[in-house]
Amino acid sequence: MKWVPVCDREAVPPEYGVAALVDGRAVALFRTAEDELFAVDNVDPFTGAGVISRGIVGDRDGEPTVASPLLKHVFSLRSGVCLDEPSTQLPTFPIRHRQGSVEIGLG
Amino acid sequence: MNRTLVIIGHGMVGHRLIEDVRTRDEAGTWHIVVLGEETHPAYDRVGLSSYLDGKTAEDLGLVTHEVATDPRVELRTGTTVAGIDRHHRRVTTTDGTTIDYDALVLATGSRPFVPPVPGHELPGCHVYRTLDDLDAIRAAATPGRTGVVVGGGLLGLEAAGALQTLGMDTHIVEMAPRLMPVQVDEGGGHILGRLIGDLGLHVHTGTATETIHAGEHGHVEAVTLTDGIVLDTDTVVFSAGIRPRDDLAEPAGLGRGPRGGILVDEYCRTGDEHIWAIGECAAVDGHCYGLVAPGYSMATAVAEQLLENSDTPFGGADTATKLKLLGVDVASFGDAHAGTEGALEVVYANNAAGNYTKLVLSDDARTLLGGVLVGDATAYATLRPLVGHELPAAPEQLLLPEGDGVGTGALPDEATVCSCNNVSKADITEVVTTQQAGDVAGIKACTKAGTSCGSCVPMLKNLLGECGVQVSKALCEHFAQSRAELFEIVQVTGITSFSELIDRHGNGRGCDICKPAVASILASLGSPHILDDEQAGLQDTNDRFLANMQRNGTYSVVPRVPGGEITPDKLITLGKVAGEFGLYTKITGGQRIDLFGARVEHLPEIWRRLAEAGFESGHAYGKALRTVKSCVGTDWCRYGVQDSVTMAIRLELRYRGLRAPHKIKAGVSGCARECAEARSKDFGVIATEQGWNLYVGGNGGFNPRHAELLATDLTDEELVRLIDRFLMFYVRTADRLQRTAAWIESFDDGLEHVREVVVDDSLGIAEELAEAMDRHTRNYTDEWSGVLEDPEKLSRFVSFVNAPGAPDPTIEFTEQRGQIRPAPVELPLPNVRAEQEVSA
Numbered sequence: 001m002k003w004v005p006v007c008d009r010e011a012v013p014p015e016y017g018v019a020a021l022v023d024g025r026a027v028a029l030f031r032t033a034e035d036e037l038f039a040v041d042n043v044d045p046f047t048g049a050g051v052i053s054r055g056i057v058g059d060r061d062g063e064p065t066v067a068s069p070l071l072k073h074v075f076s077l078r079s080g081v082c083l084d085e086p087s088t089q090l091p092t093f094p095i096r097h098r099q100g101s102v103e104i105g106l107g
Numbered sequence: 108m109n110r111t112l113v114i115i116g117h118g119m120v121g122h123r124l125i126e127d128v129r130t131r132d133e134a135g136t137w138h139i140v141v142l143g144e145e146t147h148p149a150y151d152r153v154g155l156s157s158y159l160d161g162k163t164a165e166d167l168g169l170v171t172h173e174v175a176t177d178p179r180v181e182l183r184t185g186t187t188v189a190g191i192d193r194h195h196r197r198v199t200t201t202d203g204t205t206i207d208y209d210a211l212v213l214a215t216g217s218r219p220f221v222p223p224v225p226g227h228e229l230p231g232c233h234v235y236r237t238l239d240d241l242d243a244i245r246a247a248a249t250p251g252r253t254g255v256v257v258g259g260g261l262l263g264l265e266a267a268g269a270l271q272t273l274g275m276d277t278h279i280v281e282m283a284p285r286l287m288p289v290q291v292d293e294g295g296g297h298i299l300g301r302l303i304g305d306l307g308l309h310v311h312t313g314t315a316t317e318t319i320h321a322g323e324h325g326h327v328e329a330v331t332l333t334d335g336i337v338l339d340t341d342t343v344v345f346s347a348g349i350r351p352r353d354d355l356a357e358p359a360g361l362g363r364g365p366r367g368g369i370l371v372d373e374y375c376r377t378g379d380e381h382i383w384a385i386g387e388c389a390a391v392d393g394h395c396y397g398l399v400a401p402g403y404s405m406a407t408a409v410a411e412q413l414l415e416n417s418d419t420p421f422g423g424a425d426t427a428t429k430l431k432l433l434g435v436d437v438a439s440f441g442d443a444h445a446g447t448e449g450a451l452e453v454v455y456a457n458n459a460a461g462n463y464t465k466l467v468l469s470d471d472a473r474t475l476l477g478g479v480l481v482g483d484a485t486a487y488a489t490l491r492p493l494v495g496h497e498l499p500a501a502p503e504q505l506l507l508p509e510g511d512g513v514g515t516g517a518l519p520d521e522a523t524v525c526s527c528n529n530v531s532k533a534d535i536t537e538v539v540t541t542q543q544a545g546d547v548a549g550i551k552a553c554t555k556a557g558t559s560c561g562s563c564v565p566m567l568k569n570l571l572g573e574c575g576v577q578v579s580k581a582l583c584e585h586f587a588q589s590r591a592e593l594f595e596i597v598q599v600t601g602i603t604s605f606s607e608l609i610d611r612h613g614n615g616r617g618c619d620i621c622k623p624a625v626a627s628i629l630a631s632l633g634s635p636h637i638l639d640d641e642q643a644g645l646q647d648t649n650d651r652f653l654a655n656m657q658r659n660g661t662y663s664v665v666p667r668v669p670g671g672e673i674t675p676d677k678l679i680t681l682g683k684v685a686g687e688f689g690l691y692t693k694i695t696g697g698q699r700i701d702l703f704g705a706r707v708e709h710l711p712e713i714w715r716r717l718a719e720a721g722f723e724s725g726h727a728y729g730k731a732l733r734t735v736k737s738c739v740g741t742d743w744c745r746y747g748v749q750d751s752v753t754m755a756i757r758l759e760l761r762y763r764g765l766r767a768p769h770k771i772k773a774g775v776s777g778c779a780r781e782c783a784e785a786r787s788k789d790f791g792v793i794a795t796e797q798g799w800n801l802y803v804g805g806n807g808g809f810n811p812r813h814a815e816l817l818a819t820d821l822t823d824e825e826l827v828r829l830i831d832r833f834l835m836f837y838v839r840t841a842d843r844l845q846r847t848a849a850w851i852e853s854f855d856d857g858l859e860h861v862r863e864v865v866v867d868d869s870l871g872i873a874e875e876l877a878e879a880m881d882r883h884t885r886n887y888t889d890e891w892s893g894v895l896e897d898p899e900k901l902s903r904f905v906s907f908v909n910a911p912g913a914p915d916p917t918i919e920f921t922e923q924r925g926q927i928r929p930a931p932v933e934l935p936l937p938n939v940r941a942e943q944e945v946s947a
Contacts, residue, residue: 013643015641019907019908020910021907026907032616043917047659048917049658049660049917050917050918051648054648056623058617058622059615059616062615067618069648
């Protein structure tokens with residue numbers, strides 16, 4: 001696996017999302033209140049719009065989630081599965097924190 | 108096949124027949140001609156008194172736009188029928204016009220009974236029946252002078268209430284030894300008389316009007332009662348009962364009932380197979396009904412016959428009544444006078460508290476036959492459906508205030524819960540258990556129960572509970588509290604962040620339901636900029652980027668244009684900015700200009716350009732005040748009576764930025780022509796020659812609603828103060844996403860409760876609400892500027908955190924009619940999750 005540094009850790013505020021361009025692909029990065037990092041595809045599978053990073057971060061039964069801002073579908077940040085319609089899923093990416101920088105795993 | 112139905116009389120019952128025929132007549136068989144004697148088309152006669160208390164003839168009108176424009180309905184008002192030619196099936200009006208019919212329905216109603224007292228025809232004597240009668244009484248009434256109402260029954264008390272509303276010193280004269288002798292027994296009448304007397308009305312029972320005296324100019328000057336009392340008065344209102352209007356029957360050779368009324372059988376048919384009679388003019392098997400509910404059932408029975416759906420007889424009528432007369436509860440149901448052989452009466456009277464309850468039971472004391480309630484009629488809803496059924500508990504338990512009362516569980520399935528709309532307990536439990544309805548609003552929508560007089564709404568709540576529906580007020584899984592409760596918590600504790608609130612009063616980390624709701628509460632209580640620190644992550648995407656996210660992830664930008672007034676220079680700026688950033692432009696329904704298709708990274712520069720030209724955020728993205736629409740008003744319009752543009756601008760600037768449970772729209776019309784469509788808004792203002800009328804609770808959306816009149820003839824200052832209180836009361840107590848209409852409906856007394864709090868200040872909070880609004884107005888700053896001045900906030904307006912200038916590759920446009928539009932995305936159709944509005 002190749003780890004690609006994307007941004008400073010501070011560029012992803014707690015319980016907030018940002019989008020990054022990784023290898024030509026839009027990825028949504030999130031940090032929870034417990035300081036866990038998650039990365040999922042930025043494109044909402046229901047609408048085709050690159051908006052997942054702009055959703056509200058929260059939890060459902062303890063599972064960290066993001067709600068797509070367009071039609072409000074809620075996705076698990078761990079698995080990318082849409083909790084409202086489990087047949088739909090967001091691709092997820094490995095993500096880690098290394099020396100003040102956030103890295104995404106590719107390949 | 109086209110046939111003509113002629114209806115004589117356009118009152119409540121005649122109108123119900125039109126509606127019943129039109130909704131059932133799918134084949135369009137019937138052409139309906141309605142002949143109404145009054146100049147007003149059908150109106151709510153039951154609500155007549157409210158006409159003197161602020162409602163307009165239009166408010167009371169029953170004719171919907173749909174019926175008014177229905178090509179199959181021909182409405183002729185101001186038309187009196189002279190005779191019926193049964194042989195040729197033809198009706199002739201007094202102006203000589205003839206109309207041929209295939210079916211004829213007489214719905215002529217009744218006329219007020221005026222006792223033949225000497226002097227009853229003098230000027231100054233009135234009856235209480237029509238809008239025109241009320242106009243005459245209003246014109247004659249002088250505040251402070253004495254007015255006399257002849258008749259202490261239901262109608263008499265209503266008329267007395269009207270005279271009191273008009274400021275008159277009011278006397279009621281009733282021949283029987285007590286008030287409301289038909290509905291109420293002696294004990295109840297005694298307490299009722301006391302309660303009415305406590306309200307400042309003078310009650311004379313057991314005495315009659317002997318003579319009405321004329322003064323020098325032939326106008327009423329005084330009334331002498333049979334007990335010798337002389338009342339100096341120039342206004343006498345007869346409200347002593349009604350008589351069926353059956354004048355057309357005899358000349359046409361139709362039979363009449365023994366006590367008047369057009370004689371019909373149980374199907375409401377006269378002796379002529381082409382003619383029916385319904386409502387108060389009909390004597391069904393010889394018996395006339397003076398209430399609207401039986402009339403409605405008759406209309407339905409006749410509509411079914413006309414469409415040959417079924418021959419269901421008019422099944423008799425529930426003559427139970429529950430009223431709030433002059434603010435005093437009175438109810439009577441079933442065999443109220445214990446006329447059944449062997450009937451037993453159980454009475455509880457509390458003179459000190461001013462209430463009286465009587466149950467009439469069968470001779471074995473087990474079956475409820477009827478009852479009377481005066482002073483407090485809350486038990487009516489549960490007792491009335493029990494008539495004819497075995498009592499679920501000992502009578503004293505049902506009567507005594509400390510008793511447990513009776514639960515809805517005791518009701519048999521077939522018991523009628525909503526008698527206005529004839530809905531049984533089984534009908535309601537059916538829609539609840541099959542999950543068609545999960546709350547009171549759902550029951551109302553599925554069954555119509557609770558949509559008329561509303562007295563059964565408490566029972567609907569009980570039934571929900573019995574069906575195992577827990578009506579949870581929890582905002583979401585993270586907060587057990589309702590929005591209104593969280594508002595109070597935040598207000599009292601002074602908590603200023605979501606984290607602190609959820610740590611102390613919730614659980615988990617929040618979600619897309621509670622976070623924006625709490626953000627809105629914090630904003631309403633005067634937090635700093637909505638994108639400060641943690642607040643930014645709480646906001647729905649629209650608030651987070653201060654623009655409206657559209658289907659392809661781009662945003663639309665809507666600057667505020669207060670009252671829709673805009674200078675040519677500003678228009679040019681809008682065009683220039685739109686051209687430069689390649690935006691699609693559209694004029695919105697709220698009199699503004701929407702610029703679509705902005706990429707997130709372009710938003711700050713677009714705002715900077717707009718701000719330089721003097722624009723600020725229009726909050727099109729927020730659950731906040733959107734626009735105050737206006738017409739052109741007195742400045743330009745030849746009809747305008749007030750300056751609607753200045754008022755609209757004043758209101759829009761006052762309430763801009765106000766965060767609320769739902770978006771708020773408003774309108775100001777400069778005259779009754781209502782060009783601003785103010786009555787479809789959360790608050791609407793319509794100018795009169797005396798000032799402003801304020802309407803509240805209107806909306807478009809899924810369930811369009813007309814706003815209702817809250818107050819009339821206000822000065823500029825009074826208007827602003829009332830809107831301050833109304834909006835702040837709404838902001839503080841409504842549920843999440845609950846529009847003003849549903850919020851008003853959520854109170855048991857509906858608009859009346861809002862009026863008490865907002866206009867009469869019944870809770871003593873009006874000043875605080877107004878101050879809160881003053882504070883909001885003082886602290887207002889433009890949200891766009893707040894971002895432009897803050898580099899930290901500006902840094903979030905990028906497409907990609909690691910490539911700020913790179914455009915999002917998912918955004919593509921095509922062209923349509925010379926402007927951009929989002930390129931179609933090839934995807935399976937999603938299930939659209941519309942934001943669920945909260946209903947009452």
